[in-house]
Amino acid sequence: MATIARAAAKDGLIAPWVEWERRCTQGRRLLEAGTYALTEGAIAAGCRVFAGYPITPATDIAEYMSKRLPQVGGYYMQCEDELAGMHTCAGASLGGLKAMTATSGPGYTLMHDAYGWALTNEIPLVVVDAMRVGPISGITGAPGQGEFYVARYCTHGGNFETIVLSPSSVQEAFWLTIDAFNLSERFRTPVTILTDQVVSDMWEDLFVPDDYDALDFVVPRKHNLVAPFFPLGTADLDVPPNLVGQGTGVCVSAYTHTEEGYDIEEMEAQWAQTYRLVNKIRHHRAELARYETLGLEDAEVVAVAYGADARTVKTAVREARRRGLRAGFIRPITLWPFLDELFARDCHYVVCELNYDGQLVREVMRAAPDKGKVHFMGKSAELHTVAEVVAGLEGVARAGRIPELPYIWTEVR
Amino acid sequence: MNKLAAKYLRPSQIPTKACHGCGIGMIENWLLQAIDELGLKQEDVIFGTGIGCVGRQTFATWGGDNFGATHGRALAVATGLKLAQPDKKYLIVVGDGDAAAIGTSHLIHAARRNLGVVVICEDNMGYESTGGQFSPTTPAGYVTNSSPYGMVEPPFDPCDVVQAAGATFVAETTATQWHQTVKIVKKALQNDGFSFVHVRFPCNENFGAYALGTRDTGKNLEWIYEHTQGRKADGSATDFTWATGIKHDVSNSRPEFTKILRDMNARVRAKAEAR
Numbered sequence: 284m285a286t287i288a289r290a291a292a293k294d295g296l297i298a299p300w301v302e303w304e305r306r307c308t309q310g311r312r313l314l315e316a317g318t319y320a321l322t323e324g325a326i327a328a329g330c331r332v333f334a335g336y337p338i339t340p341a342t343d344i345a346e347y348m349s350k351r352l353p354q355v356g357g358y359y360m361q362c363e364d365e366l367a368g369m370h371t372c373a374g375a376s377l378g379g380l381k382a383m384t385a386t387s388g389p390g391y392t393l394m395h396d397a398y399g400w401a402l403t404n405e406i407p408l409v410v411v412d413a414m415r416v417g418p419i420s421g422i423t424g425a426p427g428q429g430e431f432y433v434a435r436y437c438t439h440g441g442n443f444e445t446i447v448l449s450p451s452s453v454q455e456a457f458w459l460t461i462d463a464f465n466l467s468e469r470f471r472t473p474v475t476i477l478t479d480q481v482v483s484d485m486w487e488d489l490f491v492p493d494d495y496d497a498l499d500f501v502v503p504r505k506h507n508l509v510a511p512f513f514p515l516g517t518a519d520l521d522v523p524p525n526l527v528g529q530g531t532g533v534c535v536s537a538y539t540h541t542e543e544g545y546d547i548e549e550m551e552a553q554w555a556q557t558y559r560l561v562n563k564i565r566h567h568r569a570e571l572a573r574y575e576t577l578g579l580e581d582a583e584v585v586a587v588a589y590g591a592d593a594r595t596v597k598t599a600v601r602e603a604r605r606r607g608l609r610a611g612f613i614r615p616i617t618l619w620p621f622l623d624e625l626f627a628r629d630c631h632y633v634v635c636e637l638n639y640d641g642q643l644v645r646e647v648m649r650a651a652p653d654k655g656k657v658h659f660m661g662k663s664a665e666l667h668t669v670a671e672v673v674a675g676l677e678g679v680a681r682a683g684r685i686p687e688l689p690y691i692w693t694e695v696r
Numbered sequence: 697m698n699k700l701a702a703k704y705l706r707p708s709q710i711p712t713k714a715c716h717g718c719g720i721g722m723i724e725n726w727l728l729q730a731i732d733e734l735g736l737k738q739e740d741v742i743f744g745t746g747i748g749c750v751g752r753q754t755f756a757t758w759g760g761d762n763f764g765a766t767h768g769r770a771l772a773v774a775t776g777l778k779l780a781q782p783d784k785k786y787l788i789v790v791g792d793g794d795a796a797a798i799g800t801s802h803l804i805h806a807a808r809r810n811l812g813v814v815v816i817c818e819d820n821m822g823y824e825s826t827g828g829q830f831s832p833t834t835p836a837g838y839v840t841n842s843s844p845y846g847m848v849e850p851p852f853d854p855c856d857v858v859q860a861a862g863a864t865f866v867a868e869t870t871a872t873q874w875h876q877t878v879k880i881v882k883k884a885l886q887n888d889g890f891s892f893v894h895v896r897f898p899c900n901e902n903f904g905a906y907a908l909g910t911r912d913t914g915k916n917l918e919w920i921y922e923h924t925q926g927r928k929a930d931g932s933a934t935d936f937t938w939a940t941g942i943k944h945d946v947s948n949s950r951p952e953f954t955k956i957l958r959d960m961n962a963r964v965r966a967k968a969e970a971r
Contacts, residue, residue, distance in 0.1 A: 332776065332779055334776060353957075353960055353961045353964040353965075354964055354965065354968060356965070357961075358957050360775065360776075360779070362775075362805075363801045363804075364801065366769060366772065367772040367801075368772075370766070370769040370773050370775075370776070371772050371775045371776035371779075372776060373773060373776060374763075374774060374775060374776025374778075375776035375779050375780050376780075377773070377777060377780075378776065378777045378778075378779065378780025378781045380780045396766050396769070397766065397769065397772075399766070527742060527761045527763060527781070528742060528761060528777065528780065529739070530738060530739025530760055532759065532761060533762070534756045535763045535764070536756070536763065536764030536765075537765065537766050538755075538764065544756070544762070545708075545709065545756050546752070546764070
């Protein structure tokens with residue numbers, strides 16, 4: 284495998300891996316699948332436990348992990364269900380090992396029990412949801428983007444914020460997975476990688492650094508060995524995760540807790556826990572902004588998309604600009620917390636996403652200066668074509684609305 | 697506070713919020729006796745629980761590290777912890793809901809894998825913290841708040857289930873059998889594999905009140921004891937009998953699950969290095 288030098292960072296991309304790519308010069312250039320990149324990114328980030336249940340299109344992550352983890356002294360667990368999978372990850376992380384699980388919509392739904400437990404107990408771990416069309420089993424081999432809100436409200440009960448990232452290429456899946464692990468350590472919370480069937484299944488050019496141990500941007504696991512185990516009422520970042528098994532006396536549970544982790548049924552304790560779970564993320568939103576933009580300086584109509592769908596949409600924006608349209612492009616990589624500030628420009632927005640009900644579009648409507656200038660192009664089971672998006676952008680620029688197109692929904696209620 | 701509680705428990709978390717006459721505290725004291733007789737220290741044991749009477753009343757009482765999982769998932773959390781902290785003893789103290797209903801699949805698969813943990817299933821024969829509904833271990837025909845005409849489902853014996861699944865130590869005892877319970881728990885803790893101890897105990901407030909018609913602790917304990925003997929105080933036969941004691945003991949006869957994984961890793965890495 285030839286060692287290659289990496290090109291400079293791409294324009295318009297704001298993400299920590301822009302700098303990482305510049306610094307990583309020694310590595311291998313491969314033709315690999317998104318699932319491979321997600322696996323290798325996790326291994327590079329120090330993941331040593333994978334516990335999950337096979338499901339299309341995330342199964343290949345499980346298979347790659349079953350091969351790779353023993354090679355690096357880690358553990359692959361094929362559990363009896365996704366409930367067990369994510370709880371096992373949470374247990375492993377509590378025991379001091381970085382952990383990841385991977386699934387698709389039907390399994391992601393089953394994980395919400397464990398997600399809430401890990402989130403409340405501030406346990407770092409990473410969850411990959413390779414979205415397919417739904418609801419329920421839907422079409423197993425077709426891309427969907429139906430879990431935009433599910434990933435935000437990934438457990439019941441409210442009183443929390445979540446971190447959700449979405450890659451749009453195989454290469455980005457690799458770097459973003461390392462980033463997801465870093466954020467989960469720094470914020471002491473589960474992080475969801477919300478990818479889709481296209482990004483996880485497709486094969487693409489992938490650069491992988493030679494020496495994972497030399498990656499100084501990986502946030503190592505640290506251990507909190509003394510009380511308070513839960514810094515309630517604070518929004519502090521970089522609090523080391525708790526460690527069960529070293530006799531520190533730490534307590535973790537499903538209940539609203541005190542600083543020691545004891546269960547408590549008092550309103551003041553609920554306030555302090557909520558302050559912690561919400562504000563450790565809200566107060567550090569700047570640390571979480573990852574996105575790509577194009578042409579925003581003069582755009583009158585901006586296409587918005589994420590994940591695999593952003594690829595054809597971006598091509599369409601370039602084509603529209605070639606045709607003389609003042610078109611722009613926004614690809615949020617951080618989906619949650621939602622990057623409201625990206626939508627400050629008073630212009631038209633055309634939101635393309637792979638669902639007919641309209642999810643991302645609702646957040647853009649909320650964040651944009653003029654809700655009336657936010658348009659929806661919903662599609663399902665297949666990426667938007669370049670021609671569809673160009674037609675949408677031209678329609679909005681000329682007539683203020685999306686033209687009628689087959690299999691495209693524009694209504695948001 | 698007795699000597700064992702002072703040695704092992706958290707003063708701020710006891711006494712628990714358990715109802716008057718509940719058997720949970722007494723059984724926990726017997727667990728401490730077994731731990732003490734084996735010379736184990738606080739830092740040697742990770743204490744895991746679930747949800748319901750048993751989870752709520754025992755969580756954070758242990759002076760060492762504690763976890764209280766979501767309902768039924770204590771064994772799934774313990775599986776991950778055991779991967780990361782293989783040298784610890786795990787005391788997974790759960791109720792009949794956790795072990796025999798919502799978490800049964802995890803119980804079965806932990807037994808199949810021979811995961812190195814001790815499950816103490818403290819069984820009050822129903823969902824008592826939610827007000828006394830029947831569970832899969834409520835005896836058939838008995839009245840609870842969700843079986844007002846008698847429990848129509850047949851119960852199952854979780855000992856049979858885990859033994860069939862591959863558990864290497866299986867025992868059944870009750871809150872009326874102190875010395876037997878201590879002896880069993882000691883043996884369970886000495887098995888480097890999956891140990892299951894089923895302990896029936898009385899609930900005065902719900903099962904006692906509705907199924908047996910009394911909130912009297914002595915009478916409820918007596919009802920359990922009679923069913924371990926198959927004979928009532930007046931000499932007549934009980935409606936059914938619970939056979940207690942060690943039911944299956946092949947302790948340390950096959951490798952503990954996480955050891956199998958560690959050994960596999962060693963083989964994989966040795967092969968890679970030989971290349």
